[in-house]
Amino acid sequence: MKVTLSWLREFAPGIDGDPNELSETLSALGLTVEEMTPIGDVVDGVVLAKVLDLRAHPRADKIQLVDVDTGDGEARQVCCGAFNMAVGDLIPFATPGTVMANGLEIRQRKMRGEVSAGMCCSGAELGLSDDHEGILVLNDRLVAEAELGKDLGAAIGVEPDVLWDLEVNANRPDAMSVAGVARDLAAALGVDFSYPDFSVGTTGGCTEAEAAEELLTVEILDPTLCGRFVATVLRGVTVGTSPQWLADRLRLAGMRPLNSIVDISNYVMLELGQPNHTFDLATIPDGHLRVRRAVPGETLTTLDGLKRELIANDGVITDNSDEVISLAGVMGGAASEISAQTTDVLLEMAWWDPPTISRTVKRLNLVSEASNRFRRGADWGENIDRSMQRFIQLATQLGATAVQGFVDVAGDTPERAPLAVRSAKINGLLGTDLSAACMARHLASIGFGADVVVSDSGVEDLAVTVPTWRWDTETETDVAEEVARLHGYDNIARTVPRGELAGGLSDYQVRRRLVRQVLVGFGCDETLPMPFLAPGDLLKAGLADNGVTLTNPLVSEQSVLRTALLPGQLKAIAYNQSHRCAQVRFFEIDHVYLPPLADQLLPDEREHLAVALAGFEAPEAVAALDLIERELGLPNVVLRAASPPGLHATRSAEVMVAGRARGVVGEVDPVVLDNYGVAGRVAWLELDLGALLDGPRRHRKYAPVSKYPSSDVDLAFEVPDEVTASAVESSLRRAGRALLTGIELFDVYRGEGLPTGTRSLAYRLRFQAQDRTLTDAEVADVRQACIEAVAARHGVSLRS
Amino acid sequence: MIETLHSTAAEAQARLAEVADLDALAQLDVEFLGKKSALTLAKRQLGSLAPEQRRTAGQALNQIRAEVEGAVGAARERLARAALSERLEAERLDLTEFRGTARRGSLHLVTQARDRLEDVFVGMGFSVAEGPEVESAWYNFEALNIPEWHPARGSFDTIFVNLGAPEEVMLRSHTSPVQIRTMEKQQPPIYIVAPGRTFRTDTADATHLPAFNQIEGLVVDRGITMGDLAGTIDEFVRTFFGGDVKSRLRPSYFPFTEPSAEFDISRADGTWLELGGCGMVHPNVLRNCGIDPDEWQGFAFGFGIDRLAVMRHELDDIRELVNNDVRFLRQF
Structure with a gap:
């Protein structure tokens, strides 16, 4: 919402002072100043001048020579880069010595050998318009007493002004008007606020003898749609150009002047917050209007020329044959639009049900200044009458005549019984100690009815009547906000709650941080790709194409939610490889979104961990798994032979934790790497980290450290490839029982001296007892037991 | 001899x-x-x-x-x-001839910022709550006092997914659904912060990402006031940004708080930087979670995490946070 100081002062002349301080006050009221612009503050030295002659510059064609008269009848020559003036034009002229708003000092100088004694100014250079191109031609803008050489501000009657661009919150429909902003600001400054008299009599406008009620009939068929419908007729309307002051204000407010009727309509809406609509009366047979909801399938060609299909929620205005002529509160129909031929105008102002308007706006994506006010809740009270008067006043100033009175039909307006407001509740919510009287003063300053009510026990509370311009304000808490706003948020004493709870991270969160630290220590950089994939990314990664898809994606490359971290990591690796960083070690802990489980609405969302080691083989991923297993104390981790989707068929396994599949480890499938343009090998680990953090963990019970010496025994077995090392290890553990305190697979050998399809697995076993030094015989026995166990279970013998 | x-x-x-x-x-x-x-x-x-x-x-x-x-x-x-x-x-040996070959990796900037924020709030007595990123209209909007027709819904620029009825399931547009999930599970007193990823239909550019991170705070207890809200924000700001940095509240509007405010922090040059939104939990929100607003009061606040990382390290393009360029990641 853009407002100027001068416009605000028409409602509260007491608003005055340093514009920066006024900005602070506006922001403190919740009318956040997004931008403040001083306007019309023409710098000293710029005067009114007249163009005497225009000549080509002898040595330049982008500039011309201009002779101007600044009142003394003498011709001053300047060089000028604009070509839009004619001899006789009146223009703003910066005399030598003038310091322009941008700091540029105008001096007499030569341009390509020709003297230039000043500068002809554009509107933008003076802050009077946004035109940077041409010189501002003032022929039509001068006040009566304008004289050549006179200060420009005086010559065109411009007073310095301030333009504020305010951010208005959705609960403040009233502040979407100059008057509403003025009311708030006046309250904060403690100055008076009142509406000017907008009646026609004040400006000498003509009225017709006939009454609106003779010309118009209005029926509200659905009172839930329309709370009030007020209409009248303006006759003898000429659709022409608006007066300069009105056009200027619209421009400053960010609206483009179009023609006098549209401009007045917009002006009244900006000034008083009441959207309004004009029909060409000639297109309304019998002046009869009906207000109802649309019948599904009805259509209307709106002002923008589009044919709109309507649904049952939409509010419409129809004519006497029940033909839809306007989409209520949202956009008028093309057929009843004001045209250059229009002479009689039906003026309508109404109050529409906000949710209804909001739904239609959203469905048709038809956001407008008018619908924005209706959907937030316009004023259903006196402001409609006031706005009618204002419209008529402005229209009659331009020659129209008004008929007597309005047609005023009521539907359901919001219930506004006085609210019982407990002053203790307000103070308890705000942390203040305000008296009921003080609260009442604050509320009254912005037009709320607020009476102090004393209970039998002497407690002073409030009976609050919410004004009709605050549709959103319905409850005691809403009233508390108004009190806080006027009291000033900064005046609320700051305290800190004395909670009795100890804060802290959950066990899950602490251990997740530990996993991150372990992986950082393992040399991995944490990555956080966005969770979106392109269609086909999952298939390219060898995964099921079952990702949840976005219905309104910005780009199709980001239209699928990932079900695994693999595609995102491969993209990251490919990106880095294409920037000459081939060996990257990445990890990621983040959400994946599996399709909803049976009877669930939301996806099966999980927190996964991925480790991607580009340029490394599968064992490096196993090493990462080992670190995590130790850190988290995962119970009974087993690598189960498998070919998980997307992974290398013979270099991958499923990670089983306590008997449940919790992830995969190994290397990425070379075909998948190829699909993603990744070179070399990628060792890969992906775990359902959430399940692991929530799941069981090993109980780390103290095991006494033996005081007795240990004995090491090395055993190498010739093991066929189909027998896993972990199977051999578990056989050794079983046979070694409590005496086996350490086991290390210290060598794996394939090749010469061994049959194809077998390898040598060399283990170093450490034996130790808690209660004695093991004798050579005992060590020999347990060694033999280990050898026999492996032989018995796997048919494997010691390597000879 | x-x-x-x-x-x-x-x-x-x-x-x-x-x-x-x-x-x-x-x-x-x-x-x-x-x-x-x-x-x-x-x-x-x-x-x-x-x-x-x-x-x-x-x-x-x-x-x-x-x-x-x-x-x-x-x-x-x-x-x-x-x-x-x-x-x-x-x-x-000339020890300057040698460089370690074992390289420690790095935590992502967003994780670093999030951990710091969590630690500050944990120190102030808060726990850390989390919730799903794909949410239903109930948690993302309705329970937060944003009915289906509310104009505020449009301002969230929500990304919807192909589950349930049209516009029934979405990528959460704020972390506030975690407030609801927490209050549904747990009676007051509640002191939580909820960090996490949120989504908007923003085209990625130097200052926007369609997926970004926020942190939300929620306190519900007996006798919690707006003064407590202002004081808590002030304490957080001084702890996180340093003792010289001040905070202020300005009136604002959010459907799920009343009164609502934006909060700003002071900059060295005397101007203010808008950091986030906050307010007293709306009675309807408490009621929606089965909490009696006459017995319990609360406040909530929220702000962006990524932006803090961007400010701290003077990033000029927020997309670096999701590009995963190792030359970027290893700087921190």
């Missing part, structure tokens, strides 16, 4: 003082103290002397022997020192 031995000892000391290696030392040891050395032979001859002479000669002999043994020990020590210093010199 004693005189002869004195001169032998002098010779031994002279030669030991110059001995250059352990082998030569061993030979001298044998020569002067061994079985066939003059000292040993002389000791054997003591028995043939008269008792009175034997005592005097024995004392002299012991003294001479001790002197020679001392000289051998000193020579051994000197040689050991020389050998050690020779070894040390031989092992000399």
Whole structure:
């Protein structure tokens, strides 16, 4: 919402002072100043001048020579880069010595050998318009007493002004008007606020003898749609150009002047917050209007020329044959639009049900200044009458005549019984100690009815009547906000709650941080790709194409939610490889979104961990798994032979934790790497980290450290490839029982001296007892037991 | 005899003082103290002397022997020192030739910022709550007092997914659904912060991402006031940004809080930077979670995490946070 100081002062002349301080006050009221612009503050030295002659510059064609008269009848020559003036034009002229708003000092100088004694100014250079191109031609803008050489501000009657661009919150429909902003600001400054008299009599406008009620009939068929419908007729309307002051204000407010009727309509809406609509009366047979909801399938060609299909929620205005002529509160129909031929105008102002308007706006994506006010809740009270008067006043100033009175039909307006407001509740919510009287003063300053009510026990509370311009304000808490706003948020004493709870991270969160630290220590950089994939990314990664898809994606490359971290990591690796960083070690802990489980609405969302080691083989991923297993104390981790989707068929396994599949480890499938343009090998680990953090963990019970010496025994077995090392290890553990305190697979050998399809697995076993030094015989026995166990279970013998 | 031995000892000391290696030392040891050395032979001859002479000669002999043994020990020590210093010199390294090969990785900037924020709030007595990123309209909007028709819904620029009825399931547009999930599970008192990813239909550019991170705070307890909200934000700001940084609240509007405010932090140049939104939890929100607003009051606040990382490290393009360029990641 853009407002100027001068416009605000028409409602509260007491608003005055340093514009920066006024900005602070506006922001403190919740009318956040997004931008403040001083306007019309023409710098000293710029005067009114007249163009005497225009000549080509002898040595330049982008500039011309201009002779101007600044009142003394003498011709001053300047060089000028604009070509839009004619001899006789009146223009703003910066005399030598003038310091322009941008700091540029105008001096007499030569341009390509020709003297230039000043500068002809554009509107933008003076802050009077946004035109940077041409010189501002003032022929039509001068006040009566304008004289050549006179200060420009005086010559065109411009007073310095301030333009504020305010951010208005959705609960403040009233502040979407100059008057509403003025009311708030006046309250904060403690100055008076009142509406000017907008009646026609004040400006000498003509009225017709006939009454609106003779010309118009209005029926509200659905009172839930329309709370009030007020209409009248303006006759003898000429659709022409608006007066300069009105056009200027619209421009400053960010609206483009179009023609006098549209401009007045917009002006009244900006000034008083009441959207309004004009029909060409000639297109309304019998002046009869009906207000109802649309019948599904009805259509209307709106002002923008589009044919709109309507649904049952939409509010419409129809004519006497029940033909839809306007989409209520949202956009008028093309057929009843004001045209250059229009002479009689039906003026309508109404109050529409906000949710209804909001739904239609959203469905048709038809956001407008008018619908924005209706959907937030316009004023259903006196402001409609006031706005009618204002419209008529402005229209009659331009020659129209008004008929007597309005047609005023009521539907359901919001219930506004006085609210019982407990002053203790307000103070308890705000942390203040305000008296009921003080609260009442604050509320009254912005037009709320607020009476102090004393209970039998002497407690002073409030009976609050919410004004009709605050549709959103319905409850005691809403009233508390108004009190806080006027009291000033900064005046609320700051305290800190004395909670009795100890804060802290959950066990899950602490251990997740530990996993991150372990992986950082393992040399991995944490990555956080966005969770979106392109269609086909999952298939390219060898995964099921079952990702949840976005219905309104910005780009199709980001239209699928990932079900695994693999595609995102491969993209990251490919990106880095294409920037000459081939060996990257990445990890990621983040959400994946599996399709909803049976009877669930939301996806099966999980927190996964991925480790991607580009340029490394599968064992490096196993090493990462080992670190995590130790850190988290995962119970009974087993690598189960498998070919998980997307992974290398013979270099991958499923990670089983306590008997449940919790992830995969190994290397990425070379075909998948190829699909993603990744070179070399990628060792890969992906775990359902959430399940692991929530799941069981090993109980780390103290095991006494033996005081007795240990004995090491090395055993190498010739093991066929189909027998896993972990199977051999578990056989050794079983046979070694409590005496086996350490086991290390210290060598794996394939090749010469061994049959194809077998390898040598060399283990170093450490034996130790808690209660004695093991004798050579005992060590020999347990060694033999280990050898026999492996032989018995796997048919494997010691390597000879 | 004693005189002869004195001169032998002098010779031994002279030669030991110059001995250059352990082998030569061993030979001298044998020569002067061994079985066939003059000292040993002389000791054997003591028995043939008269008792009175034997005592005097024995004392002299012991003294001479001790002197020679001392000289051998000193020579051994000197040689050991020389050998050690020779070894040390031989092992000399220029440590600047070496760079560690083991590289520690790095935590992502967003994780670092999130951890810092969590730690500050944990220190203030908060717990950390989390929730799903794909949410239903109930959690993302309705329970937060944003009915289906509410204009505020449009301002969230929500991304919807193909689950449920149209616009029933979405990528959460704020972390506020975690408020609802927490209050549904748990009766007050509640002191939580909820960090996490949120989504908007924003085209990625230097200052926007369609997926970004926010942190939300929620306190529900008896007698919680707006003064508590302002004080909590102030304490957080001073702890997180440093003691000089001030905070202020300005009236604003959110459907799920009333009164609502934006909060700003002061910058060194005296201007204010808008950081986030906050307010007193709307009674309808409490009611939606089965909490009696006449018994309990609360406040909530929220702000962006990514932006803090961007400010702290002066990033000029927020997309770096999701590009995963290792040359970027390793800077932190």
